Amino acid sequence: xxxxxxxxxxxxxxxxxxxxxxxxxxxxxxxxxxxxxxxxxxxxxxxxxxxxxxxxxxxxxxxxxxxxxxxxxxxxxxxxxxxxxxxxxxxxxxxxxxxxxxxxxxxxxxxxxxxxxxxxxxxxxxxxxxxxxxxxxxxxxxxxxxxxxxxxxxxxxxxxxxxxxxxxxxxxxxxxxxxxxxxxxxxxxxxxxxxxxxxxxxxxxxxxxxxxxxxxxxxxxxxxxxxxxxxxxxxxxxxxxxxx
Numbered sequence: 001x002x003x004x005x006x007x008x009x010x011x012x013x014x015x016x017x018x019x020x021x022x023x024x025x026x027x028x029x030x031x032x033x034x035x036x037x038x039x040x041x042x043x044x045x046x047x048x049x050x051x052x053x054x055x056x057x058x059x060x061x062x063x064x065x066x067x068x069x070x071x072x073x074x075x076x077x078x079x080x081x082x083x084x085x086x087x088x089x090x091x092x093x094x095x096x097x098x099x100x101x102x103x104x105x106x107x108x109x110x111x112x113x114x115x116x117x118x119x120x121x122x123x124x125x126x127x128x129x130x131x132x133x134x135x136x137x138x139x140x141x142x143x144x145x146x147x148x149x150x151x152x153x154x155x156x157x158x159x160x161x162x163x164x165x166x167x168x169x170x171x172x173x174x175x176x177x178x179x180x181x182x183x184x185x186x187x188x189x190x191x192x193x194x195x196x197x198x199x200x201x202x203x204x205x206x207x208x209x210x211x212x213x214x215x216x217x218x219x220x221x222x223x224x225x226x227x228x229x230x231x232x233x234x235x236x237x238x239x240x241x242x243x244x
Contacts, residue, residue: 001026001155001187002047007056009042009211016042017211019056024155029181029188031198034208035234040191042211044157047189048074061154075099078153080161084144086132092143093128100150117146120180138169145180155187162197174200195219195238207231 002024009016017039024030032040045051046058049070058065060073079085086095093114100110118125121142132140141161148156162170162177178201181188192198198205199219206216215227226232 001061002189003059004043004046005057005059007046007053007058009039009046009051010054015054015211017046020212022206022213024187024189025204026187027185028203029190029201031190031192031202031205032208033192033195033198033205034214036193038208039211040208041159044079044159044189044191047155047157048077048079075103075151076154078145078148078151078156080141080144080148080156080158082160082163083137084132084140084142084147084161086140086144086147088132090131091128092130092132092135092139095132095143096128096146096150098147103151113150113152114146117149120149120183121146122176136169137165138173141165141173142176145177149184153186155189156184157189159191160193161190163193177201195222195235207234 004020004022007020008018020039020043022043032043034040042051046053047060047065049058049065052066060069061076063069063073065073086092087098090098096114096117097110100113114128115125118128123139123142123146127135127139127143132143135143144161162173165173174197181201190198190201195205204216205219205222207214207222209230215222215231217225222231222235226235
């Protein structure tokens, strides 16, 4: 579904990713994990065409991501960030339906989709009339997920969507996200710094460091067959994982 072919992205202070080749299989959830600055969020921005590679090529559904395709690709990919990235001056419903209204979708079609997404994300209908500042962190994240799914995207990209939530809310949303991923069967790319979250939600984990892949596979692969000392060091740094 999505592929990076020998991609390098250079900034003034050095490369964010270096000669990165990576495939995201259709219908599977892949978690990108690693320390801050390892390039995992840059991968999402490259997929969406928000930044252009210095060299190499990014493909989305077989098409190169570039000036001619980036708008269509952004409509085909739902994108969720921390706190949902909602517009504070719009109600939850206006945030969710913004692109659908811009594309002049039929009002009845929009209403039907909103009801489907409310059921999917376990939100009450009265939430839709509130502004982001009137919602809890968990509610904002669910509204952000509704917005990302509104146009029935081919892929869902999530950039540390649960990072700012308290542990109880986060655990509940992890459970709901896993159910949503299974129900929709979409291609999902999840950026997280939490190995437990990655292991719970993803079919495959990709550990990055300094813009390159250190190892990919399951949590058992990382534990039993670490590809480098860094893999073991990263696992040991995840305090909650040591006892699991």
